[in-house]
Amino acid sequence: MPLIPVNSWFGTRSKFFTQTMRHCTPHTSLIASMSGFFVGAVIFIAIGVGAFSGSNSQLHVRAGYADGTPLRLELPLSKLRNDGLYFYYHLQDFHQNARMYINSIDRAQLRGTSFTVRNAGAACTPKRDDGPCGLIYDSYFNDTYVIRSTVSPTAVTTSPTLVLTLNDSVAWPSDFKNDKVFGPAFKNLSDAQRKAVWMRVSPFKSFSKPYGYLSKDEVSSMIAQAKLANIDSIILEVVPTSNFPYGKKFFEVQQMTVLGGWTETRSIAILSIVAGCVLFLFGVSYAILFLTCGRRSRSYSTVLDKYPIVTNSSILLAEFERTGDDRVKAIVHQVKAEMHLT
Template sequence: MMASSYNAKEEDGHHSGSSSHGGAGAVKSKKPDNTAFKQQRLPAWQPILTAGTVLPAFFVIGLIFIPIGIGLYVTSNNIKEYESNVFMYYGLSNFYQNHRRYVKSRDDSQLNGDRSSLKNPSKECEPYRTSDGLPIAPCGAIANSLFNDTLELYYIDANGSRTAIPLVKKGIAWWTDKHVKFRNPGGNNNNLTAAFQGTSKPVNWRKPVYELDPLDVDNNGFINEDFIVWMRTAALPTFRKLYRIIQKKASMTPTLPSGKYVLEVTYNYPVRSFEGRKRMILSTISWMGGKNPFLGIAYITVGSVCFFLGVVLLIIHHKYDNRNNSADIPN
């Protein structure tokens, strides 16, 4: 041990002497700087977990989370007000939009209106990058699998006549997606046919991207809201996406009066190939969004588990603490 200390000091002296002479042959010391961070002298705090600190934490979490969960669950189940705007969703089951290659199969630069990406899409879009020697716009597997069923809702009067329910198709996408992430090429040029010239439609599409809504230039091309909603991939294989909005009428009559309705579906989107199912959902929303009981159930579960663990640990602590105290008493 002494020899090691002597050698280290001798080496430090040699390094210092060598450094004082300067020159190219000087040897620099590898010793860390004398700072609190590099010498590990920073102040630290380590909690000491005792029954007096752990048990109250479990009970407090349980008493807070359980009422919050009940409130969220009840609020989610009470979304049945016909006076609100009614939101029409389409749902798919057994469709894995969260697959890694599927999620990456897009070109965000192309979707943002970049001309170079429009003519030369990203390789992530393979095998839906080119078609017939032309670049595909929009490219990728997500765009290629766009949901294209048409849903129409009719109210059946007492005399048997049908009245079409107005379905609003704008305002269904996120504002940031509509105005920031998705832009048409050509800037303010409204001639989308010319802007997308030299490109090909996705393989599974029946019409090119500039004909998604030819009657409304603000809802056509890459900024079509049906397309934008689809491009925001779902996290689970069973999901729903907003399709249309049934706005509340100015009068005091309900948005959807009680009675008989007919839903007409133009079947374009096949689901048998992946053993999936399609569905349509009508729903209102509350302050916490659409109907989703998962958040309330999660709060109730976590709160109940914490409260249960608190009771179990309290019993264990009380039992063994008394035993230890009795063992310390002299005879």
């Protein structure tokens, strides 16, 4: 006699104990699964195509430099929107992810009120009195850029070019809202916002960090004046002062979308298309199985189908042997053989 009868409320009659509740074991049909894969494929591919189309129409210009040679960047009005314009410096083959480099910092000193050799950690070198200790701050990207535009972002000007003044508030607002990350001494440094961005190391050997931006109103004014002057594009002349000696350097200009910058938008597009193709292949595989095998025949139905799958050991194999079905007895015999019960 089993501890718990098969047909009791704690046996096969209980959806909880037999784990047949709908949220536990959903039984989807082949057609439903196949339809879900195809619908998911259409959705992901549509998102990918839309993101890819958006990245093609998104403003993104990058130019490399190695010395003080001026850069000439062309911003076509067909891609320039009435939105903020963001400027970045891009580095390649510069590893900020080295363990020695990352550990060369003193967080307590960054939160302090002054920089002195005395309050720097012993392992944080080189030490200085005019700034934080460590290799991260010592290797700060100190290139500067003078950016001139063929169109003035303010009032009408008689000069063909005008030097743009970028907003350098590029750090996370939370970094300067309190002293939990950067203290008063760090906030009083020159270019504190850009230095705060540099202090947050990148895990990759190639990365972009913000240098500054123009507001939406300034960009809108530039576009309006370019249209009045019947100009198809705005030319930016960038004169870099090359002081940073490491890696390959690039200057980058772009505008944002709902999905982020150009790199993020293109990445989302590629991943969505790949995910859609994978779901489509799953759907095709299910369709081939459905066309080849068809629905499950009723001839495969046995007495075992009357009993939900159970996991508690109180359901004895002897209960199934009493059914009198030869196929069930054969299955039970096979299970006993595998469990070494015979």
